[in-house]
Structure formats: C-alpha cells, structure tokens
Amino acid sequence: MHDQVIDSAEPAASCPACGRSGEPGELRVPLPSAETITTLGEARTAIDGLDAALAALLERRAAVAAVVQRLKPVGGFAGRDPARERQIVEAMAVRAPSLGPERLARIMTAVIETGLDAADARRPR
C-alpha cells in the first residue's frame, strides 16, 4: 500500500507505519483510504502512520527552511515573505482540496512560524 514516494538527498528512511525501507533518500508511506476504514482501532492506526510521516516531513522541512534563512539577505522573522507563503498555500490547496486555502493557511502559518522559531533557536550566537 505504498502509494507515495518522497525524494530527498538523504539516506533511506523506513516507513513509519510498517518499517519497510524505501530506496536511499526516499520516505515511503502507506496512504490509507478513509472509505475502507471501519473500526476505531483501524482509524487510529492509520492516523498514527500518517502522523509519523508528517513528523518526518516536518523535521526535514524545518531543516531546509533553516538553510533558506541563512541564504536570504534578511532571514528569520524579519525576512518574512507573505507572497511566497501565499504561493505555498495555493499550491497545497490543489493537493488538499477538502481543506481549502483558508484552513491550509492556518496550518502553514503555524508550520512556517515554528520552522523560523526552530531555526532561530539553532542559530549560533
């Protein structure tokens, strides 16, 4: 049930739900379809697998966003780019139509601000 492959330049990560390895630099995750789930236990297992994948993606996203802060002329919260943030949300809304741009904007604002905060905490002083 490995429907999605996410490429990266890092070594292989195992599937958070079933432990199977992908190719080096890939995260392979099962994408359960909600229609086939009939019990609370199945639903929670599916959510746990999706959350494990989300955590791996959030960790990787934060690391990449920290690199962006070092590359930008003005990084961190001072270098916030609302147009870029809107572009990110619009692109995600195509893939997540049931959430839509307003809800995704709330999620991504939290993701982006958390990433900026983590990058700031990691920055050498």
Ligand SMILES: O=C(O)C(=O)C[C@]1(C(=O)O)C=C[C@@H](O)C=C1
């Ligand atoms: O693309 C940028 O300029 C970034 O700083 C990265 C990022 C992000 O986390 O995606 C963070 C802050 C900006 O407001 C927009 C996007």
